[in-house]
Amino acid sequence: DQQVKQNSPSLSVQEGRISILNCDYTNSMFDYFLWYKKYPAEGPTFLISISSIKDKNEDGRFTVFLNKSAKHLSLHIVPSQPGDSAVYFCAASAQGTASKLTFGTGTRLQVTL
Amino acid sequence: GAGVSQTPSNKVTEKGKYVELRCDPISGHTALYWYRQSLGQGPEFLIYFQGTGAADDSGLPNDRFFAVRPEGSVSTLKIQRTERGDSAVYLCASSFGGGSRELFFGEGSRLTVL
Numbered sequence: 001d002q003q004v005k006q007n008s009p010s011l012s013v014q015e016g017r018i019s020i021l022n023c024d025y026t027n028s029m030f031d032y033f034l035w036y037k038k039y040p041a042e043g044p045t046f047l048i049s050i051s052s053i054k055d056k057n058e059d060g061r062f063t064v065f066l067n068k069s070a071k072h073l074s075l076h077i078v079p080s081q082p083g084d085s086a087v088y089f090c091a092a093s094a095q096g097t098a099s100k101l102t103f104g105t106g107t108r109l110q111v112t113l
Numbered sequence: 114g115a116g117v118s119q120t121p122s123n124k125v126t127e128k129g130k131y132v133e134l135r136c137d138p139i140s141g142h143t144a145l146y147w148y149r150q151s152l153g154q155g156p157e158f159l160i161y162f163q164g165t166g167a168a169d170d171s172g173l174p175n176d177r178f179f180a181v182r183p184e185g186s187v188s189t190l191k192i193q194r195t196e197r198g199d200s201a202v203y204l205c206a207s208s209f210g211g212g213s214r215e216l217f218f219g220e221g222s223r224l225t226v227l
Contacts, residue, residue: 004155032214043117043204043218044156089155093214099144099169101214103155 003027004092006104013111019077021107023090026071030092034101035064035075038087047088048075080111115139117219119205125225126195134190134222138207145188146216147180148204156204162188163210195226 005024013019023033031052036044050057050064050073057064063076077084090104118137126132138145144163148156158172162182170180177195182188192199202223206216 034214036218041220043206043220045218046215049215091155097169099146099161099163099214100158100172101148101156101216103157105153105155 001026002105003030004090004102004104006088006090006107008107009105010108010110013080013109015082015111015113016079019075019080019084019109019111021075021077021088021090021109023073023075023104024071025073025092027092027094027102028071029094030102031095032093033064033066033073034091034093035062036089036091036103038089038106044089077109080109082111082113085109085111117205117207117217119203119219119222121222122220123223123225125227127227128195128197130195130226132192132195132224134192134203134205134224136188136190136205136207136219138186138188138205139217141209142207142217143185143210144208144213145182146206146208147188147190148206148218149201150204150221151201159190159203192224195224197226200224200226 034049035047037047038044066073087106089106091101120135147159150156161169165185177193179191202221204221206218
């Protein structure tokens with residue numbers, strides 16, 4: 001039972017354009033959401049997060065949007081850069097089990113010149 | 114060190130053998146986590162330590178898997194009687210405290226069971 005789903009395994013975007021990565025979840029107990037970025041042969045690194053009390057969080061080129069009614073979140077990267085090419089994982093945790101993150105299967109982003 | 118350190122980076126073993134994977138967390142981080150990432154999947158939670166004790170081991174798949182953190186710093190994940198299905202990258206992460214959900218991951222230990 002996949003509680004966090006990333007339905008697009010890959011995405012290709014031209015440099016300078018917007019990248020939009022999507023994530024859906026099924027568990028209504030999730031109250032905190034995170035995006036992690038992973039380069040080959042490295043561990044995931046934290047990128048940005050959002051609490052369920054907000055609907056938007058912005059950090060430089062990265063913005064995460066949360067739509068609780070649709071159980072959907074998205075990560076926007078503007079403008080996309082070649083160094084953004086990586087696998088992006090959406091993750092979620094529930095109140096009371098903050099230590100346990102549930103990850104999606106990831107979306108591979110390729111930013112082309 | 115500056116980041117989470119995991120050894121070995123690669124381990125190849127035969128079915129039925131015993132394996133130990135080590136994790137050295139970021140200095141000062143009291144919380145330590147083990148995750149497992151199989152091919153084409155996201156990381157899957159195994160166990161969480163707060164200090165020396167396992168606060169949540171609900172992700173360990175069966176009793177062949179065991180983890181310790183005797184002094185509240187370095188942790189060892191132990192797998193007995195390995196099976197081919199145990200092949201995966203085992204990721205360790207640490208954080209300032211159990212309430213922090215921003216985990217710092219190591220590069221992982223890739224385990225291959227032949």
